[in-house]
Amino acid sequence: MYLSDLGKLALGSRLKALSDHFYGAVDEVYQARGARIESRWMPVLRYLSDTGPSAVTEVAEAIGQTHSAVSQLADKLVRAGMLRRRRDPADGRRSVLQLTDKARSALAELGPLWCAVRRGVSASLGEEAERLLEALGACEEALRQRPIAAAMLAEHDAIMATPVDIVPFAPALREHFYRLNAQWLERYFRIEEIDQAVLRDPERYVLEPGGAIFFARLGEEVIGTCALLQESPGVYELTKMGVDETFHGLGAGRRLLDAAIAEFRRRKGTTLFLESNSRLKPALGMYERAGFRMQPAMRPDSHYERADVYMIYEGAPAASGQTPGTKGRGRRRAA
Known part of the structure; x- marks a missing residue:
């Protein structure tokens, strides 16, 4: 595989390709079983289901995505009838995202599918699934400790000064x-x-x-x-x-x-x-x-x-x- 030959230089591209592969597989399962959501909607919908109405900033921080990405997805989910925006009762200056009855109904049907997804990942990847999750957790913690862009810029400065x-x-x-x-x-x-x-x-x-x-x-x-x-x-x-x-x-x-x-x-x-x-x-x-x-x-x-x-x-x-x-x-x- 070409990207693997590039090593760390293509890390982001390989992770995106892997992410797209997983999203595509879950969407295929959702469509085959008549689910009413898309795989990319799940983190936002599941978070709001678990925590209740939340601001875009809170959702973005919780699921590790940018404010802009979550805001754009929220607009799409509003158009799909899955979310509504309303004023925060505790602070009228900001809006929060809230699940609609349609979203709650769609999520309520997904228990057996989510169970199948978990089991399918284990059946396909075996022990690699657990190792991948552990590695992802370690990477996320390392990035919190030292942002990678700062590390890259520091290395570039060192290279150019040598x-x-x-x-x-x-x-x-x-x-x-x-x-x-x-x-x-x-x-x-x-x-x-x-x-x-x-x-x-x-x-x-x-x-x-x-x-x-x-x-x-x-x-x-x-x-x-x-x-x-x-x-x-x-x-x-x-x-x-x-x-x-x-x-x-x-x-x-x-x-x-x-x-x-x-x-x-x-x-x-x-x-x-x-x-x-x-x-x-x-x-x-x-x-x-x-x-x-x-x-x-x-x-x-x-x-x-x-x-x-x-x-x-x-x-x-x-x-x-x-x-x-x-x-x-x-x-x-x-x-």
């Missing part, structure tokens, strides 16, 4: 060379045999032949990588560039690209080229801005099945003018 560092290869970083490239290769294409060899043994296939590997770090997190592969004396390939999708937009790709170009110049290289794919338009745009120019034909001895773009660096100045090990901001993929 500079991107470019560092050279170290054995402890080897796994990130594979991880970061596998991420985009598996999403857009596949990991080819040559990729497997280079990514699993970068010392042998990149460093020993005279190449270099760079990593982008954000604090303690390794968020990007690229390699400068020496094809022959003075001829280098920019390759294996990938930035963790979670950290796109911080300029890590361009910082890596600038570092590779700076290293190519330091070595007094004569030719710097890359192979890529026309699907990766943001990356191609970044390469062009850095001084790479599209070639009319593919390189005759291309290593990659996926490559349909061949670009050569024509010497435009690097954007940041910084070298590996410096800090700054500044995206992303070469084959």
Whole structure:
């Protein structure tokens, strides 16, 4: 499932999909048995049945919905003949929601259906139903203790205040060379045999032949990588560039690209080229801005099945003018 692959980023979307699934199932049961309410009405109607006439604010707080959502639903229930609005006898300045006789009659018929819903949830989900309810309770309490929007904003401030560092290869970083490239290769294409060899043994296939590997770090997190592969004396390939999708937009790709170009110049290289794919338009745009120019034909001895773009660096100045090990901001993929 696509949303599950997004992890915490899609938590709200997955919960909504699950909520819609439960609402739809209960509505199907209600309709099949001739119930006169909809599943989404139940929290408001049940609360008013249990506590008596209440203001919209009180209902919203009790069922965990916004004032606006409850007010809109109340308007719908008034039109359906399930609620009426009346002045609060204790405070004439506010109105309260009250069940109608039609609503009380409809709710009175639902006892066996609600029992069936409870049993059906248990039959379908088994022990997962209890674990889900416990997890929901724990999440609700955690959110009361620390609102999630405030936590997200604080984390974003921390991310944006942390500079991107470019560092050279170290054995402890080897796994990130594979991880970061596998991420985009598996999403857009596949990991080819040559990729497997280079990514699993970068010392042998990149460093020993005279190449270099760079990593982008954000604090303690390794968020990007690229390699400068020496094809022959003075001829280098920019390759294996990938930035963790979670950290796109911080300029890590361009910082890596600038570092590779700076290293190519330091070595007094004569030719710097890359192979890529026309699907990766943001990356191609970044390469062009850095001084790479599209070639009319593919390189005759291309290593990659996926490559349909061949670009050569024509010497435009690097954007940041910084070298590996410096800090700054500044995206992303070469084959």
